[in-house]
Amino acid sequence: MALSDRLELVNPSEIRKLFDLAAGMEDVISLGIGEPDFDTPEHIKEYAKEALDKGYTHYGPNAGLPMLREAVARKLKKQNGIEADPKTEVMILTGANQAFIMGFATFLKDGEEVLIPSPMFVSYAPAVVLAGGKPVEVPTYEENEFRLSVDDLEKHVTEKTRALIINTPNNPTGSVLTKKDIEEIADFAVEHDLMVISDEVYEHFVYDGVKNYSIASLDGMFERTITVNGFSKTFAMTGWRLGFVAAPDWIIEKMTRFQMYNSTCPVTFVQYAAAKALDDPRSWEAVEEMRKEYDRRRNLVWKRLNEMGLPTVKPKGAFYIFPRIKDTGLTDKEFSELMLKEAKVAVVPGSAFGKAGEGYIRISYATAYEKLEEAMDRMEKVLKEKKLV
Template structure:
């Protein structure tokens, strides 16, 4: 039977993830050090786990309301008000979702009509464009550059605006580059959004993982709360990837639209995860664990950035998330070839930069969410690999 004819066009036009292919290969290889997966190597902090266990033991296994537990929505609203000075009504302006992934799709599907455009700075997380495309919108990618620390400018976004533009989708701290936007750059984006009456979807899943800089909540900027869907969650900051919990905050009419789609797709986010997340936001012990993890990432960050630069792979300083984005062009290899050869020859997994958009070509993503000693060994293997590739270059030139 020819199954291809049954596929919807929205699925046909979405390419497979460029990340998963490398994971499928490395799963069958021994002695691989993975700098590929963007997942904390920490176990969820103990107070959070205990809260989930207590909820199970208390028999709290039924559905919650569509929007999520009221006490969790209050905790989210209180956290955002305290941390960033942006205020949401927990009853009407906070929606608990199955990770930020669901929240992002709800935003795209609820507000983007067929053929409308969403401007997306790249390199960017691999699901941004496909989410827009599956909502039958048109992703419009704009480049960022290492010379600007991978921060998008208002001018770049302005040049991409057309009469069909509906929204801007930004993700900072950034995956894959580790870039953090300055207030000045964010205000430029805010100005474009206001002048052209655009929505902004702001993915801030890594907001707690910043190093020596301040994270600026986009919705807290002047005039932006009314046109921003703030996306956040627990996977990265709290090492809760498997709990699958996120949230969206925004003006009540917009959140109501997202809730309507959420009702039919999901019903409610996982109940046990919601009880655990209340503890994540309210327990001083859980907060101390988050800070301990952040400091450990910072130590690894300094190791990997210094190590990559010493190897001869120029690496700008990432100030957020847990990714380094070295420039591999000095090797003469493209991103795919570099990543595949490094995996096959030295058993180190990185992700080619072009998996995150065309402007990621010439770079690779290295996640430092793995043990310090593993990063040290990975750097030793990469040093051997880069030296070997450069020797090959010299031989070719000599011929």
Template sequence: MIEKRNDWQERLSPRVNAIAPSGIRKFFDIAAQMEDVISLGVGEPDFVTPWSIRESCVYGLEQGYTSYTANRGLPELREEIARHYADEYGCSYDADTDILVTVGVSEALDLVMRAILAPGDEVLIPEPCYVSYQACTILAGGKPVAVPAKIENEFRITPDELEEHVTPRTKALLIGYPNNPTGAIMTRKDLLAIAAFAEKHDLIVISDEIYGDLTYGGEKHVCFSSLPGMQERTILLNGFSKAYAMTGWRIGYALGNKAFISAMTKIHQYTMLCAPITAQIAAIEALRHGEKYMKKMVAEYDRRRHLIYDGFTKMGLPCFEPKGAFYIFPDITSTGYTSDEFAEELLKAEHVALIPGSAFGACGEGHVRCSYATSIDKISEALARIENFLKNHKR
């Protein structure tokens, strides 16, 4: 008779045991049990998806569009994505072979890692960065290699910093600009230098551009695959969650050469099969007629950006002025608290939820991430509460 074992944790996959739970969810869970909480932690637009986009979905349901689609997504959606990148960035993607529609950008990131990584392959990841980057690398059997970006360089990464971490096992570079959590962007000059580095070391570049439409102050997003010689080696990730306020629709896409997209599709067809048809129909409408709504939302984010930047600066918490996305990353080292301590004590004392910078990598310690994807009134009240906390709780 086989003896029963109760060591269930040890019997889990070592890769799963190697990753920590999301540092973001912890504070959401605490805040959910409290009253009168103002959240600056959610990386989600506070706008409702524009009506014309919702209406297209309703119409599709009325017409009975409830079936599977092709694994790669509706041909009409892939054609709209290809047209958008041709018109906006001068990129030429074949809708039949170079585009995969996914269940959010999160699925696209997971597919990329599983498609390209062999056990032990290293991925250079500038930090601070989105919490899923390291986890998805580990789950695919790869090794994430953190490359700290510095506040004195406005959290932009440089080839010299990358050179310090490249090894013979380095296979890919994963970049996410505009950046979550810092709000940093990379200029064309910056990215050309990164492109030269990638070519020098023959790296695959994974470019997460989900915040590409959210830039401010006259800055325009530079699509990495539009740079000379980069489209062939780049897997570009994007979606509709942030720019069109469509987080719950779970609709994203990946662009890349035929080999990359075919490999990702092979995994996708065995796991997700296809993205929901209703979300794909809504995404078509977003690309065709959603720009005017998106621009209005971006203008409102810009107004909030100025308010929150001025607020933190005036209360003595140094900030890099964000140029993209909808986050700000103030330095809280002067308070004497660690990032986690600051977030926990602020939540308890003033009922303001934000995310410790350490959740986005070790070099995020000493900072906190605040989202300004919430109303002006809530941002103003949150700033007043934070200022009160600083007066009464600084160590």
């Protein structure tokens, strides 16, 4: 099947559709787009200016600047317990989102299946389709804090299954896999000879003493894992478009070929700034300040949602919360449209994240505390007026 035919099989993001609608309205509080409301730390901006002054305005290597790949390798060893050779097992991307289609393109054959925990990030299934594979949703459940279980994976694995995606901390639910979860999933991957794509872009935003674990750090797992991460969420650098992967050398070699004929290379002066940022203690101080503020907001939104009659699991990570709205008698799309039109609060229907998201909505608390308070007031007022709770 030609790529043009595959493009016909994927639809525009439901999130973008909603916010195109919201863009034409006044006084809307957006709790939808997953973007930090913090500015990029000032010292990282200064590093970018320094890079421009030093002449980092030319093409770089297809796999990324050596100084950044080396800094990423140091970070992976220190923070994640992952040993990766910066020359052959680390690659820099134009945003972490590239990793999915480029990663799948290195090994996935036509018709092979990829297990994806649902609710899921909106890019996963389209990436599988565009790479020629078949996405298979594996539902996760509110009763288990939306954590993926091997029992559920076993119900969906077939002889055509080639790979598995995990995302911890999770977008859209905020769930975080435990060490035991990760170990059991690793055993499952080995038993069924699966590749694992581990999306860890929210790794630093965890709460209540929870720790995030990297599956590639487990014995024997690096050789079958593509670890995906980036700078957008960690350092509030969404517009800078910079991500990275760690993977076996044969995967990196093929992904580099893909990038060679796609974006050529990530922006050079941005790579310089990121390399400097990774080794600067001020960057990690800024991350901790963001984490603390997200935690404060999380507690507010979780408390208010439950008080207004929307049962909500308290998320352990990321900056999303996933309340159940099915008891209101509305579908998640109807609920989201009502909140946008009546409360002027933009939230995302859970079904935008897969079948297991139906009956829920996603709220991003990556916005100012005062705005969140106002949004909760508005939502509660509409729910009471419409007698939905």
